[in-house]
Structure formats: C-alpha cells, structure tokens
Amino acid sequence: MLEPVTVCPPRDSRIAFGRASARLRALQPEHWAGLADTTIRVVDGDRLAGEPGIVALPCEPALYVWLAHRCEPALLLAQEAMLRCAGLDVRRFWSLVAESIVGAATYVPALAGTSSTVGAQRGQAMLAALADRGLPVRRGCVVR
DSSP: OOOOOOOHHHHHHHHHHHHHHHHHHHOOOOBTTTTBBEEEEOOOOTTTTTTTEEEEESSSSHHHHHHHHHHHHHHHHHHHHHHHHHHOOHHHHHHHHHHHHHHHHHHHHHHHTTTHHHHHHHHHHHHHHHHHHOOSSSOOOOOO
C-alpha cells in the first residue's frame, strides 16, 4: 500500500526557505561547514596533519564531538521542515538519521576495501556523539 504524501504549497515552501535563510544569515559563516569553512579535520597522527587547511584533533572521540556539534543545527532545521512540510513524524526522522549513519558506516568501508568492524564502531561512535548532544537517534528499549 502506498503511503500518502503531503506536499507543501509553494507559498509555504518560500516561507520555510526564508526562515532557514534568515537563520543562516544570523550565524557567522565559520559556524557552518560547507558554506565558508573548508578546513579539513583529521585525528593527530594522520598523514595530512600539519598541512595547510588541516586541523588535527587530539583523538577520534574529539572528532565525533566536533562533527555532532556541526551536524546538530542542520539536522534540527531539516527535521522542523520535514515535520511542517511533509508531516514526517519526529521519531521517524531521527530513525532515518540513525539508519543513514549505520548504512554509511557499513557501505563506505566496503567500497573503500577497509575494515567493516572499524566502520561499524565509527558509526556507533557517531550515534553516541549525537545522542550525547540530546538528539534522539537511539530508541529506548521497549519491554512488553
């Protein structure tokens, strides 16, 4: 059975885009990865550490904390828009975020020919960093 799809009327889409643009303008550009900050973050000991445009973080957990910090505003903005425009339930949105992280942590190592175990550990570490920021990417255990 097909699920019903709710489409935002053009007027609502422009309003949502206008609000998102205003929020982006309110922040300084260096607070948004991909807009103005092209600095690459690596873990100390990486072969790129010390090169121009590279910042070395002390350990992998620090990298996950930094990445979660950078993802949170964009994810919250997307979650609000998906709820308003498409009626996507909040719980389902965060479930999709978690599924995407786990999927990438599984698929990317396979493409790169690297360890799937390390990929899975990194995916779980990323989920933990997002959960530590209070984002509901992990479901609680339901006892029946």
